[in-house]
Amino acid sequence: MLVDPIIAILLTGALVGISGALLGSFLVLRGNSMLADAISHSILFGIAAAWLMTGQTSGPLQIIGAALSGVLAVFLIELLTRTRRLRDDAAIGLVFPALFSAGVVLINVFARDVHLDEHTVLLGEIGFVWLDSVMFAGIEWPRAMLAMTLMLAIDGVFVLAFYKALKLATFDPDSARILGLMPGLIFYAHLSLLSGTAVAAFDAVGVVLFIAFVVVPPAAAYLVTRRLVSMIALAMLIAAVSAPIGYWAAVWLDVSIGGMMALATGGFLLLAYIWRRCRDGHQRRINGVQAPPSSSA
């Protein structure tokens, strides 16, 4: 039943969105959104390298190997920033294009005529996820959906187990350090999981569209609510609903499904933006004074 094309596509899209939104919420709050960009581009190097070594692009070993290149990118960015020769933005902009380029060149040189080509990696092909299936726990699963399900489970367990530490590390890293919660370690664990999730998702939506699922739903939720729990829940809901909306819009217009799902999250961001603007305007009228916009954080 899971290999039914429509169910496979909808569920995989929703899983990508939900796990991206779950991890992305902390990223957006910490002001590190562009690390999602860096990680998701950098894993291309890991995917290409893992493919060269094992001849496979999916499987637990490949996911871990490719995820390591995302962590490598974060490590290199920190290293470059620490030398104080570059600002952090320039460090990000130097590291991930280099890793991404190395990945594309590896694919160009070694992986001609195989199913791993740079356009699939960049754009994904969620329309075909149901074609590649494996048996697991007695059910036939599309491979990408199985990988996403397992990653979501790991992400969920991590967030639930370390919720307090994550929250404090996000809002007040200094207190977290004093309390011995090791915000640095939490940060790396969080980004490793983001990296692993990006690898699991690349088959479906590609490395660039994944950024949309990580950043846009949390940003939309952030405009609407001020509580962390409700922000995460709302972000996951937006991401999950965007999958079917995007799918039907894509089928209707005969265009890229992954791209349309990403655009659907953008639609929710637009709604949140309008809602926030109206509310702020309303608040100003009630107060009768020119209150500063609720923003400028």
Added chain:
Amino acid sequence: MLAFLTDYTLQNVMIGAALIGVISGVLGCFAVLRRQSLLGDTLSHAALPGVCLGFLIVGTRSMESLMAGALVSGLMATLLLIALTRHTRLKMDAALAIILSLGFALGVVLLTYIQNRGGAAQAGLDSFLFGQAAATARADLYPMAIIVAFALALVVIFWKPLKLMTFDPEYAAVAGLPVRLLELFLTGMIALAVVVGLQMVGVVLMTAMVIAPGAAARQWCASLLGMLILAAVFGAVAGITGGVISALAPGLSTGPVVVLIASAIALFSLLFAPQRGLIPTYWRRRHRLGHTSSDRVLLTVYELAREHGDWSYRVEQGAIDAYYGMLTEPLLLALAQRGLLASAQHMPDEGPHWQLTQDGCEYAASRSAQRRRDWRLNRASGSP
């Protein structure tokens, strides 16, 4: 070799690559210095829908229409960026990532829309993702050259305000410059650089062409003019080398090769630039460390304690480092091992501090007295 240089396609590739290198190097310097490096990333990803729209409207793959489309979508992206950061509590990083991913998603949707409607002309549109140098025609070079000349002329005309904006935006605002307009202007210039690079480097990797030459040049130069010139040279070298390599090796996308070369230049500069390079800095520090005696450091701590009238005065390690212009930790640790200094904590969140021990105080006092005696003796005897 001569045949190589006169080959028509290669000539086009080299001229085009040089143009891209020069404009992205020069304009990228401003982005790097203004801590807006990732703006180039967002603007280049967001150029994809513009390219597709340009194609949809004109119906052919003409360079002018695609460039115009990319420029329009770059400006749209800039306006959205401003709307998101000014009117909501979203920060710059989130706004950049949002516009980048949604812009690219729109581009992908339009790309598939064009592809699914067929037509042989769409074939080349894909190459805008990673760039294809060999596809550069002589006719493509003219609009590129015009944009480059235009952008460089603007930099020359607005040199003073741009320089002020880059290094001291507060002062620029106080001095009455239209800061917001200039910001928009600089962002538009980066969009121009992206537009020029679309054909050869592609939308995904233009970001590196904006950042790498500027970041590399910064390591060698301390003046803005020198940095701009050097960045232009670096950019052109990376562009030409990468363009030629990928044109000669079929199947290699141009963008990644160019970016790898630009990154190598940046890495080399970070490591070896004489003033700021990591390796020369390391050697200078080692040299100084070998030529500074630990007794001198102890005397510095002693003098500071005496000046403060408190023999257990805590001296911050960072202050000693700054005074000697090097990392003095090995010397301080050696002194601590000899029992002359003890590490001390001032406040929980401050760096390491050091204070004299009883032994250290006595030893430093005797050394200090001895030094003063020597000095007086030298002066009395008139020896240098």
